[in-house]
Amino acid sequence: MDYAASAQAIYDAVGTKSNIVSLIHCMTRLRFQLHDESIVDDAKVKQIPGVVGVNHQSGQYQIIIGNDVANYYDELAKMGDFTDDGSTAAAEAPQQKVNLFSRFASFISSCMSPLIPALIGGGMIKVILILLPLLGWLSTKGQTYAILNIFGDAPFYFLPIMLAYTAANYFKVTPMLAVTIAAIMIHPNFTAMVTAGKSVHFMGLPVTLANYSSSVIPILIMVWLMKYIEKGIDKICPTSIKSILKPLLVIFVSGTLALVIVGPLGTYAGDLLSAIILFVQARASWLAMPLMAAFMPLIVMTGMHWAFSPIFLAASLAHPDSLILPAMLAANIAQGAASLAVMFKAKNKNTKQIAGAASISALLAGVTEPALYGVTLKYKKPLYAAMISGAITGLFMGIVNLKSVAFAVPSVISIPQFIVKGQNANFIDALIVLIASFVITFVLTWIFGIDEEPEPALATAGATTTAVNEEVASGSQATTKIYSPMAGEVINLESVADDTFAQKMLGDGVAIIPQDGKIYAPFSGTVVTVFPTKHAIGLKSDSGVELLIHCGLDTVNLKGAPFTQHVQTDQHVKQGDLLMEADLAAIKQAGYDITTPLVVTNTKEFVAVESTDKTVVSKDDVALYVI
CATH class of the missing domain: 3.30.1360.60 (Glucose permease domain IIB)
Structure with a gap:
């Protein structure tokens, strides 16, 4: 080279x-x-x-x-x-x-991506809660239904807390302080004040009564501000009492700003948007609907859709809604269709899985957060396709004056909410919108495409799993066992929150979420390199397998502080020898992910790299088979 x-x-x-x-x-x-x-x-x-x-x-x-x-x-x-x-x-x-929008979308995607599994899980539970009562297998009045509903709601209700953690990592803010501010914003006592509706003041300052559960933008702005709040307090706080005084001041200053200034900004913006849309609807409903349907994804992203709650909640009282719920029908189906198109068009297996699950959640349950944050916003072009489709179908809805007479999150399953007694045309129009939104969005997404990093074609000889298994069974291929270098939980490499590992750019393998910080030799071989910051070790087995053990993600930034090295470069080790110790608590405290990828960096030299079927391993369990 x-x-x-x-x-x-x-x-x-x-x-x-x-x-x-x-x-x-x-x-x-x-x-x-x-x-x-x-x-x-x-x-x-x-x-x-x-x-x-x-x-x-x-x-x-x-x-x-x-x-x-x-x-x-x-x-x-x-x-x-x-x-x-x-x-x-x-x-x-x-x-x-x-481009500002590209930077903003990239920031949102970076903070939301780690949350996608939780959002998909909650969305799928919502789908189940719709299907089971329809099939007569579950009563909506029973305790099982109520508890399952809690399961489904939890990821969305506590979204600000989860976002506080990921945003804190993004901005290098103390994670637990950021989480505390999010907890203040959705604290049950504060929520009770919001429900009571009485005027609230804090030290004479007016507190806007707003529900921040499921919101996105307020906490992201707040964590961004905390980056500067922490720096400012660091400068003025005496070193001798900083460990006590700094967290006190950060929580007090940040909490005050969150409730008095930052949080209400979203509420005021939502009220203004609501007033504008209602003004336009009163004078030109055919224009208000396409605007609402087109921008609904962005409205949901900011949490401003709750500003329209008096309108769509009125549908539960049998007062037809001809604005919000119809617009959500077009937008929700569009998000599902865009995700489905991405699933078929994507080459990366992980992208296909996320897009497929997000599509089901949006189409069947009307839960669009997994689709929005995990797919359409991430790749942008599917979002544009969904917005164009929303504008087109919105114009049709505005002309025919589509109405919803029941409050339910619009989806394929909840389409009966558009059945109006004595007005069969309304339900037919809703079906037209559903089908048109799906078809237009799918076609546009397919045409626009996605800017996706292709999944590397590693170990192509192992593409046919059956053939590989037959070869292993017959003993015609030599197999190297790679034992787990640490005790912990095994996850797929695709699940690692770093595209370099998740897309297998360096090679195939698995990842371990460690239970303790001891890292052992996974086979007998030679230590090829120990990086100066000690966060990664390169090994080569006696049989020629080259393995990278990368303790944590982006832990190179810690400059070796939490790591204790026990081996040297070129040293020969045996399976089970102690290589390194990592202070996992210190790594977490610094805001870094402790997930440890194990990557066979010379994957192309082998037929296949197969992971263990165990979910929890110790240093005496095999993590990988290299064939």
Whole structure:
């Protein structure tokens, strides 16, 4: 490999020294901080020999190389004259030249992506709660139904708390302080004050009575502000009492801002939007409906749809709603159709699974959060398709004056809410909207496509599982057992919250959520490398399997603090020897994910890499079979 030539190509592609703020590397990636990431052509970078893929994450432009990354860094260091910490003498970075909506959507997606499994789970329970009563298998008045309803509601009701945690990791805010502020916003006592509707003041300041459960934007804004609140308090707080005074001040200042200023902003914006839409509807209903249907995904994303609750809740009192619920019908079906199109069009298996589940949730239960945050907003083009479809079907609904006479979240199953006694045409119009929204969105999404990173074709010889199994059974293939380097829970590599591992750019494998911090040798072999920050170890088995153990995600930023090294490079180890110890509590406290990927970095040299069927393992259990 010509490292110098590839490094020069990388250097030129990222904009040379004038665009590089700093450069460091971890076990597998070059981590650039750039003045302007938008000038870099990802496709061009991926064509450079030695480059496995690219990733935009945590303010870094990451180029995934693999085990040879140090050689590329050495060549780049000669060109960029980087200091020991990776920085250059370049001037302070100017504001990133990135489309504002793209930046906002990327931020929302980064914070929401870890929540998608919970949202999908809650959405699917909602589907079950619709289906079982229809089949006569469950009474809506029983305690089982009530408890299942709690299961389904919990991920959505406590969405601000979960978002507080992910946003805190994004902004490097103390996670538990951010979670505390979210808890204040949905505390039962505060919710009771909102329900009572009486004027509330805090130290003479007016508190807007708003329900923040299931909201998104208020807590994200609040955590962003906490980044600066913590920095400010750090500067004024005496070191001797900082451990006591800082959390007190952060909670007090942030909680006050959340209830008095930041949280109400969403309420005021929702009230203004509601007034505008109702004004337009009163004078030109044919225009209000397409606007509402087109922008409903964005309204749901901000939590402003609750501002319209007096309108659609009136449907439960037999007063027809000709605005919100019809618009939600078009929007919900569009989200489901867009996700279904993504499922069929995507190449990545993980994307297919998420999109398929999100589609079912939106189409059958009307729960669109998994589709919105996990699929359409992430890829943008499906969102545009859904919004265009909403505008088209919304115009039709405005012309025919479609009405809902019952409050239910619009979906395929709840379509009877549009049956109006003596007005058969209304139900037929609803069916037309349902079908048209599905077809138009699906077709537009298919035409627009998605900007997806293709799943690497690793271990193509193992694509036919049956053939592999037959070979293993017959003993015609040698198999290397890779024992788990730690005790913990086994998860699929696709589930790791890092695209480099999830898309198997470095190779196939599994991940472990560790129970303790001891990391043992998974086989007999040689320690190829221990990264200087100790967060990752490269091993090579006596049979030739090259394995990367990456303790935690992005833990390179901890600079080795929570890790204790017990082996050296080139040392020969036996299965079960202690390699490293990690302080998991310290890693969590710093806001990092402790999930530990185990990656066979030379996957292409083998027929298949098969994971264990166990869900919990110890160091004496096999985690992977390399065939």
